[in-house]
Amino acid sequence: ADIVVLPGDGIGPEVAAAAVDVLQAVATRFGHRFSLHEHLIGGAAIDATGTPLPDATLAAARAADAVLLGAVGGPKWSDPNASVRPEQGLLAIRKALGLYANLRPTKPHPAALGASPIKPHLLAGVDLLVVRELTGGIYFGDKTRDADTASDLCRYSVHEIERVVRRACLLARDRRGHVISVDKANVLETSRLWRDVASRIARDEFPDITLEHQLVDSMAMHLLSKPRAFDVIVTENMFGDILTDEASMLAGSLGLLPSASLGDDAMPGAGSTASGRARGIFEPIHGSAPDIAGRGIANPYGAILSAALLLRHSLDLAREAACIEAAVDGALAAGVFTADLAQTGAAVSTREATTAVL
Amino acid sequence: ADIVVLPGDGIGPEVAAAAVDVLQAVATRFGHRFSLHEHLIGGAAIDATGTPLPDATLAAARAADAVLLGAVGGPKWSDPNASVRPEQGLLAIRKALGLYANLRPTKPHPAALGASPIKPHLLAGVDLLVVRELTGGIYFGDKTRDADTASDLCRYSVHEIERVVRRACLLARDRRGHVISVDKANVLETSRLWRDVASRIARDEFPDITLEHQLVDSMAMHLLSKPRAFDVIVTENMFGDILTDEASMLAGSLGLLPSASLGDDAMPGAGSTASGRARGIFEPIHGSAPDIAGRGIANPYGAILSAALLLRHSLDLAREAACIEAAVDGALAAGVFTADLAQTGAAVSTREATTAVL
Numbered sequence: 001a002d003i004v005v006l007p008g009d010g011i012g013p014e015v016a017a018a019a020v021d022v023l024q025a026v027a028t029r030f031g032h033r034f035s036l037h038e039h040l041i042g043g044a045a046i047d048a049t050g051t052p053l054p055d056a057t058l059a060a061a062r063a064a065d066a067v068l069l070g071a072v073g074g075p076k077w078s079d080p081n082a083s084v085r086p087e088q089g090l091l092a093i094r095k096a097l098g099l100y101a102n103l104r105p106t107k108p109h110p111a112a113l114g115a116s117p118i119k120p121h122l123l124a125g126v127d128l129l130v131v132r133e134l135t136g137g138i139y140f141g142d143k144t145r146d147a148d149t150a151s152d153l154c155r156y157s158v159h160e161i162e163r164v165v166r167r168a169c170l171l172a173r174d175r176r177g178h179v180i181s182v183d184k185a186n187v188l189e190t191s192r193l194w195r196d197v198a199s200r201i202a203r204d205e206f207p208d209i210t211l212e213h214q215l216v217d218s219m220a221m222h223l224l225s226k227p228r229a230f231d232v233i234v235t236e237n238m239f240g241d242i243l244t245d246e247a248s249m250l251a252g253s254l255g256l257l258p259s260a261s262l263g264d265d266a267m268p269g270a271g272s273t274a275s276g277r278a279r280g281i282f283e284p285i286h287g288s289a290p291d292i293a294g295r296g297i298a299n300p301y302g303a304i305l306s307a308a309l310l311l312r313h314s315l316d317l318a319r320e321a322a323c324i325e326a327a328v329d330g331a332l333a334a335g336v337f338t339a340d341l342a343q344t345g346a347a348v349s350t351r352e353a354t355t356a357v358l
Numbered sequence: 359a360d361i362v363v364l365p366g367d368g369i370g371p372e373v374a375a376a377a378v379d380v381l382q383a384v385a386t387r388f389g390h391r392f393s394l395h396e397h398l399i400g401g402a403a404i405d406a407t408g409t410p411l412p413d414a415t416l417a418a419a420r421a422a423d424a425v426l427l428g429a430v431g432g433p434k435w436s437d438p439n440a441s442v443r444p445e446q447g448l449l450a451i452r453k454a455l456g457l458y459a460n461l462r463p464t465k466p467h468p469a470a471l472g473a474s475p476i477k478p479h480l481l482a483g484v485d486l487l488v489v490r491e492l493t494g495g496i497y498f499g500d501k502t503r504d505a506d507t508a509s510d511l512c513r514y515s516v517h518e519i520e521r522v523v524r525r526a527c528l529l530a531r532d533r534r535g536h537v538i539s540v541d542k543a544n545v546l547e548t549s550r551l552w553r554d555v556a557s558r559i560a561r562d563e564f565p566d567i568t569l570e571h572q573l574v575d576s577m578a579m580h581l582l583s584k585p586r587a588f589d590v591i592v593t594e595n596m597f598g599d600i601l602t603d604e605a606s607m608l609a610g611s612l613g614l615l616p617s618a619s620l621g622d623d624a625m626p627g628a629g630s631t632a633s634g635r636a637r638g639i640f641e642p643i644h645g646s647a648p649d650i651a652g653r654g655i656a657n658p659y660g661a662i663l664s665a666a667l668l669l670r671h672s673l674d675l676a677r678e679a680a681c682i683e684a685a686v687d688g689a690l691a692a693g694v695f696t697a698d699l700a701q702t703g704a705a706v707s708t709r710e711a712t713t714a715v716l
């Protein structure tokens with residue numbers, strides 16, 4: 001299998017290297033051949049080529065079976081009014097590859113609860129998956145700016161809503177069969193369309209799945225007050241951005257959390273099951289953390305667990321994915337904590353944490 | 359002073375009645391005359407008149423010194439595709455009265471921390487105020503819907519941003535002098551304008567205030583991981599809706615939290631200080647809670663504390679406001695808990711809680 005690696009900026013290269021080591025160990029142990037190729041994205045790409053998503057990177061990503069990404073951005077390129085910014089590379093590659101479904105699972109590890117701001121008794125048994133729409137909504141609508149005003153258009157088509165809700169329902173089928181669709185239907189027209197389409201898809205195509213609706217403001221509360229109540233949460237791009245970062249606090253540290261951004265199956269005829277091979281980018285949900293970059297202390301678990309998602313979703317290697325997940329669980333259970341997780345006592349380095357997983 | 363009371367739906371009338379009793383007690387004790395008039399809004403207004411904001415209600419609110427509101431909405435009127443909905447009354451009155459600044463203070467009471475999902479050691483000393491823009495953004499932009507797509511336009515003018523940032527800075531001056539402006543400037547054009555305008559206002563008009571910027575996704579985390587770090591948070595309408603509901607979890611119960619929606623000073627020549635008299639609607643941040651409506655068990659503290667904000671912001675009666683706040687503090691310290699707050703032991707009724715405050 002052909003895997004493109006986009007290390008990016010800040011701690012991106014450090015955690016991507018850890019994930020690559022783990023992928024290589026899996027290849028050896030299970031007798032696979034992964035051919036890994038590094039390309040530029042984000043600030044590193046701006047510095048080298050003047051653009052955050054060079055053509056060579058996009059072409060390689062299109063040709064690959066899957067993409068593993070570190071993180072993009074940093075103070076060097078942080079002026080929001082600059083015409084070229086690292087995040088544009090990330091937004092552009094998601095859009096160009098058609099990766100409309102962003103999966104962000106949160107399952108707090110018992111050993112890491114100390115690092116969460118949430119009371120531990122609320123976290124026992126939490127196992128939720130946010131499916132965020134990733135290539136539509138206000139992120140990609142028309143934008144205007146003049147001296148006196150600015151605007152961003154939030155737009156959704158029936159097709160865009162259908163496909164992400166369908167994906168959420170398919171994923172729920174392999175879990176506890178429950179989907180909550182989050183919107184702001186008491187205010188937004190896009191949310192009223194979202195609600196109608198989600199109801200129809202669930203009713204017509206997924207009689208085995210329970211779908212409920214929830215307003216985004218009340219979801220922001222319930223995520224904290226009763227996180228165990230949720231299985232799959234599906235929502236639009238902007239709400240998903242906010243709610244997934246909020247949900248990450250349940251897990252204790254952002255550094256632990258992986259994500260998968262999936263499009264439709266790259267292979268003809270397939271694409272009808274959640275477990276089929278889908279084109280995707282896999283990245284930890286943390287950012288480039290410029291404050292700790294270069295010090296070798298970043299938490300590599302989120303990137304390593306992203307490699308597991310890559311194996312499961314793009315290469316259909318579920319057993320190998322589970323093996324990585326068990327290894328990370330084991331490292332956490334043994335108290336192998338990087339600085340973001342260590343409440344007391346010494347923290348390990350990125351390398352030591354990776355070695356524990358290996 | 360002339361105060362319009364809009365009880366609304368569900369538990370709205372129950373908590374509004376509690377706040378009215380407290381206002382009347384303040385009038386007696388401090389020798390004021392408050393003349394209180396009830397009007398219809400929300401579902402109750404739809405049932406009686408066919409519209410969620412009858413002309414008589416709007417005219418009375420315009421003529422009054424301040425408006426006290428209960429809550430609107432309920433399952434009876436909950437179809438998001440209905441052409442007439444209770445929330446429209448709330449959105450329309452905010453807009454018609456020009457109430458562009460929604461103040462939502464959160465200061466967890468030590469006695470109520472048991473009800474919060476957040477670990478108590480993180481909550482000690484938390485005292486934050488969210489100032490949410492309330493009459494612009496995606497709530498009020500053009501909307502479209504056809505068979506295949508829907509859209510909502512998010513639009514902000516320089517003027518709309520200036521006035522709410524200015525109000526946040528004025529409020530910070532009476533607090534700890536620190537403002538965080540929350541946006542999504544790495545993606546939205548409206549946020550880039552917001553950031554530019556906020557920076558300029560702070561630099562040119564408030565050299566004594568520290569203003570920093572934060573992305574909304576990272577704010578959703580930091581509100582939980584380091585809530586003590588915040589003083590005043592200013593943000594646009596939609597982000598404010600989500601973040602204030604999230605922040606309410608710091609206080610243990612939504613039922614405790616008041617809000618003030620302020621316009622510019624109703625009196626000519628004034629409006630330049632945060633403590634001047636401003637036209638406003640004052641309401642608890644909780645909803646109509648149809649599940650407990652009519653049972654006399656709703657938490658009245660949020661509505662009562664909203665009456666305190668009314669006295670402070672619209673009637674310039676700071677001493678009277680502080681007196682109410684001290685009475686609520688005292689009731690909480692004495693363990694007078696409604697069902698939403700009581701962890702163990704018996705909960706008191708709305709009436710008993712109100713009597714404790716009185």
Ligand SMILES: CC(C)[C@H](C(=O)O)[C@@H](O)C(=O)O
Pocket residue numbers: 087090091241544545575
């Ligand atoms: C960097 C930014 C554009 C991005 C987003 O908002 O999608 C990030 O916050 C994320 O969630 O992956």
Ligand SMILES: CC(C)[C@H](C(=O)O)[C@@H](O)C(=O)O
Pocket residue numbers: 186187217445448449599
């Ligand atoms: C009822 C609804 C329209 C309203 C809003 O979103 O503004 C409510 O959630 C609030 O925050 O006051």
